Amino acid sequence: MQDFEQFFLAETGLKLKKDVALSDYSSFKIGGLARYFVEVTSSDQLVKAVSAVISCRFPFYLIGGGYNLLFDDAGFNGLIIRNKALAINYLSKRGLLEVDSGSDLQPVVRFAVSKGLKGLEFLAGIPGTVGGAIYGNAGAFGQSIGEKVSEVLIFSRERRFITLKQSELGFGYRFSNLKKDHQVVLKALLALEPGDKSDLEHQIKDYLEQRRRKHPPRSVACAGSYFKNPVLSDGQKVAAGLLLEKSGARGMQVGGAAVYPGHCNFIINLGGATARDIKELARRLQEAVHKNFGLWLEEEVIFVPADASML
Numbered sequence: 600m601q602d603f604e605q606f607f608l609a610e611t612g613l614k615l616k617k618d619v620a621l622s623d624y625s626s627f628k629i630g631g632l633a634r635y636f637v638e639v640t641s642s643d644q645l646v647k648a649v650s651a652v653i654s655c656r657f658p659f660y661l662i663g664g665g666y667n668l669l670f671d672d673a674g675f676n677g678l679i680i681r682n683k684a685l686a687i688n689y690l691s692k693r694g695l696l697e698v699d700s701g702s703d704l705q706p707v708v709r710f711a712v713s714k715g716l717k718g719l720e721f722l723a724g725i726p727g728t729v730g731g732a733i734y735g736n737a738g739a740f741g742q743s744i745g746e747k748v749s750e751v752l753i754f755s756r757e758r759r760f761i762t763l764k765q766s767e768l769g770f771g772y773r774f775s776n777l778k779k780d781h782q783v784v785l786k787a788l789l790a791l792e793p794g795d796k797s798d799l800e801h802q803i804k805d806y807l808e809q810r811r812r813k814h815p816p817r818s819v820a821c822a823g824s825y826f827k828n829p830v831l832s833d834g835q836k837v838a839a840g841l842l843l844e845k846s847g848a849r850g851m852q853v854g855g856a857a858v859y860p861g862h863c864n865f866i867i868n869l870g871g872a873t874a875r876d877i878k879e880l881a882r883r884l885q886e887a888v889h890k891n892f893g894l895w896l897e898e899e900v901i902f903v904p905a906d907a908s909m910l
């Protein structure tokens with residue numbers, strides 16, 4: 600393994616950390632040790648890091664903010680690349696924002712408002728990076744990021760730069776084609792419209808207030824809504840939280856994992872929860888809803904097994 604560390608350093612100029620606690624990099628505060636860990640701060644570094652692991656076929660997994668992940672208690676048996684590539688540019692002639700995939704959503708929202716650009720207000724308060732948001736088509740208040748994506752730049756497994764248009768990304772409810780074929784997103788172009796700054800600020804304030812009333816405070820360890828809202832056969836979407844509440848979810852607990860009393864679709868870590876606790880509680884919740892409504896809730900939170908790889 601000494602060879603891999605030296606090879607990586609020579610290829611990227613980045614020193615790998617060893618045996619890093621993944622609980623520090625997930626909002627769930629859960630996860631064992633990553634064998635190797637590295638943080639990249641530009642898309643150039645991201646390309647070099649991914650290129651290095653692909654060339655020696657070393658298992659890797661790319662994370663953004665870790666706000667939608669459940670790491671394995673056994674950790675990760677490869678390299679975790681944490682993406683902090685942060686550049687944001689306004690391509691004024693084309694009316695597009697060009698953002699690095701590691702940019703946090705909140706600075707991107709603020710940047711758009713500062714330029715008087717409308718369209719990203721619904722993202723206010725959603726934690727995480729642009730890359731993570733595109734992967735899972737994050738959204739709120741009936742809108743999602745996929746609607747704003749004009750195109751993304753991918754760095755493929757064949758180590759080629761590929762541009763994918765919005766129509767090729769297959770965006771759906773908390774879905775993009777990246778969930779079928781997990782490729783590395785380097786950058787995105789977001790198409791926005793001109794808007795009035797004070798109207799945008801007002802709208803953002805309103806969204807943040809609505810979120811504050813519904814969601815657990817930031818101090819609570821969770822990964823957002825645990826399950827997707829199921830879509831019934833007539834196309835109607837039902838709130839998973841409501842189905843869970845009606846199925847007796849409130850008060851359910853396994854070890855350190857519990858249902859958040861204020862909103863039954865949030866599973867929280869009370870302190871000391873393991874991934875096993877979370878998964879066991881989630882399974883019991885799925886069974887309770889299935890018994891009552893004949894529906895099987897699908898996880899929105901992504902479990903990262905110790906032997907996962909994006910190779």
Ligand SMILES: Cc1cc2nc3c(=O)[nH]c(=O)nc-3n(C[C@H](O)[C@H](O)[C@H](O)COP(=O)(O)OP(=O)(O)OC[C@H]3O[C@@H](n4cnc5c(N)ncnc54)[C@H](O)[C@@H]3O)c2cc1C
Nearest residue numbers: 663664665666667700727728730731732734737738784823
């Ligand atoms: C309190 C709270 C509230 C939340 N509210 C919402 C909400 O209202 N709406 C909503 O949709 N979500 C919500 N979430 C979930 C979370 O914020 C989103 O899913 C967010 O988009 C995750 O981004 P991330 O950078 O943290 O991704 P991570 O959790 O780090 O990763 C998620 C997935 O994206 C992949 N990924 C990340 N970056 C890239 C990249 N550059 N290229 C390819 N794949 C990549 C990862 O490999 C992983 O599979 C909430 C979470 C919390 C904790």
